[in-house]
Amino acid sequence: MDDIFLNPFSDMYAFTGSSGNNDTSSSNANKSPPKERKKEAWESESAFGTFNKPPKLMAIEDYSRWATKFEDWLMAFAFPSWKSMKNGYAEGKKNGEALRSAEEIESFVAEQKCVALLFQSVREDIISLIDYSNAKDLWDKLGKKCLGSKEIVKNKRKLLRKEFNFLVV
Structure with missing residues (x-):
């Protein structure tokens, strides 16, 4: 079970994982792995903030x-x-x-x-x-x-x- 669920209401996140369809030749081949997308989304959230969290000063x-x-x-x-x-x-x-x-x-x-x-x-x-x-x-x-x-x-x-x-x- 490789399903990863992230915030579906945010454009930065997406539901990724298998949907029961074994077609691996879809356009997912050129997308970055879920961990990289999650890291990018977190960095973007830190820089710009979200509805619940203000932007973060890192340096x-x-x-x-x-x-x-x-x-x-x-x-x-x-x-x-x-x-x-x-x-x-x-x-x-x-x-x-x-x-x-x-x-x-x-x-x-x-x-x-x-x-x-x-x-x-x-x-x-x-x-x-x-x-x-x-x-x-x-x-x-x-x-x-x-x-x-x-x-x-x-x-x-x-x-x-x-x-x-x-x-x-």
């Missing part, structure tokens, strides 16, 4: 592209959390048990969801040393850790311009 060098994808994903699937990340949460790390009004609870849940999504989508060794007070603070410090300070970014741009001018001349 610090990919931060710029990942940040845009993550922000777009967050806007599409968790808008209150995106607002929390952009505007900040005034209460910081507050005990959820002390909240009373529905609005306070909604903003607290959005904040906690945003922090959880950031932790879920960034490799642990990248994010583990960041001390934060809210989702906005975590987002800003993550960017600073991956890109560097404004001065470092400025120096990187100067170096790239210098290298480009050297190649053009």
